[in-house]
Amino acid sequence: MAIFIIYTALFNANAQTPFNDPNWILIPTWHDEFNGLEINSTYWTVKNYFDHYLYSVDISDCSFTKGDEGQLYRNRKRSYQGQNERETSIYNYDIENGTLKLLLQNDNCDCPPNMRTPWGCSMQYYFDHCGDNIPLYHFSSAAIELKDDFRFKYGYIEARVKMNCGNGFFPAFWLFGIDDSSLHQGSNYQEIDVFEMQYGHYEDNLGIVHDQNIMTSNRHYTLEQIHKSTLYTIYDYTNYHNYGLEWTPSKIIFYVDGYIYRIEKNDGIFDSKKIIFNFAIHENEANNLGDYFPGIMDIDYVRIYKPRTDYSTILNMNNYDFSSHDNKVKKKIIMTGNNALQTTDNVYLRATDGVEINGDFIVPLGAELYIDVNEAY
Numbered sequence: 001m002a003i004f005i006i007y008t009a010l011f012n013a014n015a016q017t018p019f020n021d022p023n024w025i026l027i028p029t030w031h032d033e034f035n036g037l038e039i040n041s042t043y044w045t046v047k048n049y050f051d052h053y054l055y056s057v058d059i060s061d062c063s064f065t066k067g068d069e070g071q072l073y074r075n076r077k078r079s080y081q082g083q084n085e086r087e088t089s090i091y092n093y094d095i096e097n098g099t100l101k102l103l104l105q106n107d108n109c110d111c112p113p114n115m116r117t118p119w120g121c122s123m124q125y126y127f128d129h130c131g132d133n134i135p136l137y138h139f140s141s142a143a144i145e146l147k148d149d150f151r152f153k154y155g156y157i158e159a160r161v162k163m164n165c166g167n168g169f170f171p172a173f174w175l176f177g178i179d180d181s182s183l184h185q186g187s188n189y190q191e192i193d194v195f196e197m198q199y200g201h202y203e204d205n206l207g208i209v210h211d212q213n214i215m216t217s218n219r220h221y222t223l224e225q226i227h228k229s230t231l232y233t234i235y236d237y238t239n240y241h242n243y244g245l246e247w248t249p250s251k252i253i254f255y256v257d258g259y260i261y262r263i264e265k266n267d268g269i270f271d272s273k274k275i276i277f278n279f280a281i282h283e284n285e286a287n288n289l290g291d292y293f294p295g296i297m298d299i300d301y302v303r304i305y306k307p308r309t310d311y312s313t314i315l316n317m318n319n320y321d322f323s324s325h326d327n328k329v330k331k332k333i334i335m336t337g338n339n340a341l342q343t344t345d346n347v348y349l350r351a352t353d354g355v356e357i358n359g360d361f362i363v364p365l366g367a368e369l370y371i372d373v374n375e376a377y
């Protein structure tokens, strides 16, 4: 008996995500449509007097090369002065018409002395420590972080986001696994970037996976290595798009608007993660910015889904009618005899224990097939 376990996906396929597949269910514990007047503090922390982050600092001799981000995150929300009259002072986030807005402002701001800790206004802390000229942060911005009670592990997360463009703008939607205080320790560093767009070269930095090996080699995957053409034809980040991530025990799959554009083997990212949105200035570009302020990231929603499951079923296929196939995760899928997809079929075969193909199995040009074997999650 021949047993085939196949991992495959057709790029350009209209992948089976909650976008078009009812076999995914919204996680009932939380999702955020940003419909209220205030950010939901049950879910989110809005960072205040927070900078992330500084590297290449040697405290012993005060040598400093570059900070990675050139702004201070503040929790200043736009407010009303009177009835329907918006306050015009500097603010870094707002909720309006069902959308969370993170605002990157060209706004000098200082760090209060009591916040100058290694993980609060750290840039100024280091400059203080080294007796150098203490620079202002030249920009202020916003960062929100999902609270620990709502950490995400496995499933599909999607956010509908748009951003404006400016050289050096560095917005990100990412997942991060460890406490801030241990960020620089280097071990167990795990990060998945659904998008991290920088230097104004927005098209190059979607879908980054950091693990310890990747980070220590400072390696960033780019679309050039994977699948550039699709995004170039469909992608304009100044309009709304749905940025999705499917994270399973075996794979990390990146989507835009329901299309797979990149698949990574999951090689060790197994622990739950915070979800973070922030809008930074990349320090390397801080002297080469255009007049694009404020930077605005609009987040319409954040939703998490898991696939529907049918873990008790062993599905036997023989002359199987794929047109009526549901994509629920089965225990096992076994093909025997003759099976064939039609050219219009778009089929996911998901199982926890394996997919066996015996006999003839025909996938004609035009059909879309994805086979996924994962432990239950």
Ligand SMILES: [Ca+2]
Pocket (backbone or CB within 6 Å): 033, 034, 035, 097, 098, 099, 299, 300, 301
């Ligand atoms: Ca909304």
